[in-house]
Amino acid sequence: MSLENNILVKLNNVGFQQNTKWLVKGVSLQVEKGKIVTLIGPNGSGKSTTAKIALGLFKNIEGEVEKYTNKIGYVPQKISIDWTLPLRVKDFMLLTENLRDDTVDEALSMTGVSHLKDKNLGNLSGGEFQRVLLARAISKKPELLVLDEPVQGVDFTGEIALYELIKKISEKLNCGILLISHDLHTVMSATDHVVCLNGHVCCSGTPIAVAKNNEYKALFGEHAAQTLSIYEHKHDHVHSSDGEIKKN
Amino acid sequence: MFDDFFIRALVAGIGIAFVTGPLGCFVVWRRLSYFGDTLAHSALLGVTIAYSLEFNIAVSIFLISSIIALILIQLQKKTNLPSDALLGLLAHSSLAVGLVVIGFLTFIRFDIMGLLFGDILAVNKKDLITIWVGGALILLVLRLIWKPLFASTVNYELAQAEGLYPDRAKAIFTILLAAIIAISIKLVGVLLITGMLIIPTAMARNLSDNPQKMVVFSVIGGLLSVFIGLFSSLEFNTPSGPSIIAAALILFILSLLKIKQTIQLKN
Numbered sequence: 001m002s003l004e005n006n007i008l009v010k011l012n013n014v015g016f017q018q019n020t021k022w023l024v025k026g027v028s029l030q031v032e033k034g035k036i037v038t039l040i041g042p043n044g045s046g047k048s049t050t051a052k053i054a055l056g057l058f059k060n061i062e063g064e065v066e067k068y069t070n071k072i073g074y075v076p077q078k079i080s081i082d083w084t085l086p087l088r089v090k091d092f093m094l095l096t097e098n099l100r101d102d103t104v105d106e107a108l109s110m111t112g113v114s115h116l117k118d119k120n121l122g123n124l125s126g127g128e129f130q131r132v133l134l135a136r137a138i139s140k141k142p143e144l145l146v147l148d149e150p151v152q153g154v155d156f157t158g159e160i161a162l163y164e165l166i167k168k169i170s171e172k173l174n175c176g177i178l179l180i181s182h183d184l185h186t187v188m189s190a191t192d193h194v195v196c197l198n199g200h201v202c203c204s205g206t207p208i209a210v211a212k213n214n215e216y217k218a219l220f221g222e223h224a225a226q227t228l229s230i231y232e233h234k235h236d237h238v239h240s241s242d243g244e245i246k247k248n
Numbered sequence: 249m250f251d252d253f254f255i256r257a258l259v260a261g262i263g264i265a266f267v268t269g270p271l272g273c274f275v276v277w278r279r280l281s282y283f284g285d286t287l288a289h290s291a292l293l294g295v296t297i298a299y300s301l302e303f304n305i306a307v308s309i310f311l312i313s314s315i316i317a318l319i320l321i322q323l324q325k326k327t328n329l330p331s332d333a334l335l336g337l338l339a340h341s342s343l344a345v346g347l348v349v350i351g352f353l354t355f356i357r358f359d360i361m362g363l364l365f366g367d368i369l370a371v372n373k374k375d376l377i378t379i380w381v382g383g384a385l386i387l388l389v390l391r392l393i394w395k396p397l398f399a400s401t402v403n404y405e406l407a408q409a410e411g412l413y414p415d416r417a418k419a420i421f422t423i424l425l426a427a428i429i430a431i432s433i434k435l436v437g438v439l440l441i442t443g444m445l446i447i448p449t450a451m452a453r454n455l456s457d458n459p460q461k462m463v464v465f466s467v468i469g470g471l472l473s474v475f476i477g478l479f480s481s482l483e484f485n486t487p488s489g490p491s492i493i494a495a496a497l498i499l500f501i502l503s504l505l506k507i508k509q510t511i512q513l514k515n
Contacts, residue, residue, distance in 0.1 A: 055409040074409040082403065085277045086457050095399045096410040120457060146409070 001143070007034040007068055008144045008176040008219070009175075014063035015054050023049045025062070026200050029193075031144060031176040036167070036190055038179045041197035042219065047180045048077050049236030050197060052147050054178060069144050076147040077180070087121045089132050097140045107139030108132075108164060112158075126153030135161065138169055145177045163190055254482055256376060257368045257435060261474030261492065263379040264432045264444070267386050269467030271428055272449035272458070274421060275442075277401050284442040286339040288429050290316040292346035292438050295363055299356055300349070306378050306430045310462055313426035314341060322338060366437035366489030368481050373495075375434055382431040387423050393417040393479075398459070437489035447496035454503040469499050 015025035024046030024175065031037050031054075041045045041145045053061055055074060071226050081087060093104045108114040110133040116124065134150050147166065167190035170177050179191070195204040196216050203213040210216050276283050296410035301308075316325070316338055323334050350358055362370055390397075393416075399407035400414030407414045429441050436444050448469030455460035477492030484491075 002461065052409075055405075057408055058403055070411050072410050074406055076405055076409075077402065078405050079406070081279065084279075084453065085402065086453065086459060088458050091460075092402070095402060096395070096407060096412055122306070138408075141371055238368055 004042045006034075006189070007066075008033060009054050009068065009178075009194060010066040011050070011054055012064045012066070014050075014061055016049055016053055016058050016061050016064060022199065024197065024199060027053075027063075027195075027197070029204070030203065031178050033143070033176050034170060035192045035196065036170055036173045036177045036179055037194050038181060038191040039183060039197055041183075041202070045197045046199055047197055048148055051148055051180055055146055069142075070154045072144040073140060073142035075133045075137045075145075075150045077135065077152075079184070081121050082121060086115075089119055089121060089124075090117050092121055092132065093136050093139055095136065096111075103139055108134040110138065111135040111162070127155060127158060128152055129163070131158075134165075138173070141173055141174075141175075143175050145175055147177060148180045149182070150179070151181075162170050166190065213222055218229045253369050253371070254478070255371070255490060257370045257478055258474070259376055259433050260371045260379050261478055262471060263376075264428075264435060264481075265381045265448075265470030265474050266467055268432070269385040269448065269452075269470050270387070270390055270463045271424060271465050272445035272451035272470075273452070273466055274397065274401065276336045276449045276453065280334045280425075281442060281446055282339075283317075284425060284429075284445055286335045286342075287313040287316060288294075288318070288428055288433075288438050288441045288468045289339040290346075291429050291433055292363060292365065293349070294346075295433070295438075296346050296349040296353065299358075300353055304377075306382070309433060310430035311341075311378070314423055314431055317422045317426060333481060353431050362437070363433070364437050364489075365487040366433075366435050366440065366492075368435070368478065368488040369433045372447070379431045382402050386427050389420060390424060393420050397421055417452050433471050435488055436492060437487070440489040440493050443493040443496065444470065444473075445492060447500055451496070451503040452501040454507050466468075469496065472499060 005213050010030040014027050014205045027046075028048050029037060029050075041047050045177045047088055049058075052058060054067075054074065056065060056066060056067065058132050065228055089108070090104060093099065093107070105114060105117075113128060113131045116128060116132065121129070121132070130151060130153050134147070137145060137147070139225060145166075150166070154162060162216060164181065164187060166177065169175070171191075193204065194207050196202045196210055196213075196219065198219055202219060203210055203217045205213070277280060289411040292311045292312050294312035295305055297303065298305040298308035320334060320338055323329070323338075324331060327334070331339075350360065359367065359370075361367075396407055396412035396414055396417040396418075399410075399412050400417060404414055428445075432441055432444065449466045451469045452462045452465035455465050455497065471498035473492050476495035478488060478499075480486065480495070481488045
């Protein structure tokens with residue numbers, strides 16, 4: 001298969017302007033099958049905006065988006081469920097596509113929340129809700145997953161487990177993942193390509209290359225660069241949920 | 249069998265309740281109560297136009313309500329006024345214009361009370377066909393747009409990102425609202441149609457823990473309101489619209505007991 005066929009979405013020099021202010025400008029990136037692309041950057045650097053451009057949520061954008069798939073799973077950064085709408089986890093799982101019951105169960109157990117299936121969405125904790133959001137996005141076996149801060153509110157061990165799960169999903173479904181995160185060190189082990197944003201692409205490349213980049217250091221500080229590179233050296237092992245180190 | 253006016257009103261009411269149930273759920277979920285009100289107020293203008301041009305009333309109301317909905321969407325885009333102010337502006341100005349036009353139409357005898365509050369005697373056989381055929385069409389279209397409409401009600405961006413078309417679903421839903429107002433005006437009246445959409449649904453919310461259940465209870469609530477309301481309208485000689493809505497209110501109050509019970513169980 002040629003490289004061209006593996007591309008799921010490609011942004012060519014895109015930008016988005018709101019009230020005469022550019023939220024992002026001149027961003028180019030592409031997500032391929034089986035690859036994880038991570039967007040990092042400080043608050044307000046246009047990470048979510050870039051993801052939304054890739055998803056086609058804005059109408060008046062600069063540049064162009066080439067999309068080669070319609071099977072998309074999305075975990076938005078913010079989602080609030082209105083109390084006027086009674087919604088159980090199992091109703092929410094079928095929101096955009098009708099799925100078989102065992103498919104729903106499988107996705108819920110992958111993110112460790114099968115026991116919440118009959119619960120009302122409004123009664124979940126932040127971390128539980130986040131796991132349900134992720135389960136919903138992967139249940140329809142998408143070709144492209146867009147995850148906007150998917151582990152916010154999840155406890156620390158759960159966070160690592162979920163990032164490992166995300167890695168596993170990308171291998172199992174052979175889908176491309178566009179991941180947004182600001183937890184620099186946990187996210188890096190799984191990432192194939194990092195794009196560091198600050199209104200524009202400040203640097204990009206493999207995690208190790210980005211960590212050594214001077215602009216990255218200027219943006220996040222020397223300390224962040226260290227944690228990042230330390231993690232690179234460590235990624236021959238994984239932690240089980242009780243914190244024990246297991247060899248790959 | 250349809251020769252009896254009461255049977256006609258009852259059959260009309262049943263048809264309306266089947267449609268207001270599911271539509272009402274979306275009105276409540278999407279916070280469109282005042283939007284429904286505005287469309288209903290503009291219906292009076294539709295009625296007067298129908299009379300002066302000797303045009304079909306239901307079609308005329310449907311067209312005018314749809315136009316008002318389009319004007320609203322344009323005003324929302326082009327002005328800096330908040331939606332509730334625009335809704336008020338359109339609701340009251342279309343009501344006022346409608347009433348002024350009625351003042352000019354001295355050559356026709358008008359039953360304003362009937363228009364505003366519904367008239368049990370006004371439903372004829374043709375109306376029954378309009379209600380049941382129109383109602384069936386509304387439900388069919390709602391069934392077709394259910395997925396994108398529901399998904400975007402929960403989260404617009406999620407629906408849009410995953411390839412559903414929320415804007416299209418929203419526009420179609422607006423037209424469906426105009427349509428239900430058009431077919432139910434004779435029985436319920438201009439001022440109370442939104443009540444028929446909202447009150448049985450509010451009752452259903454108190455009794456349901458999932459969306460499907462809420463739709464079913466909303467239909468059941470609407471049907472009960474129609475039965476109780478129309479029988480008491482016949483018994484006490486009250487206008488049909490207010491009687492139906494008052495019955496719905498009683499059901500809503502009864503449903504509050506269920507909430508109280510659930511809260512006690514939790515404690």
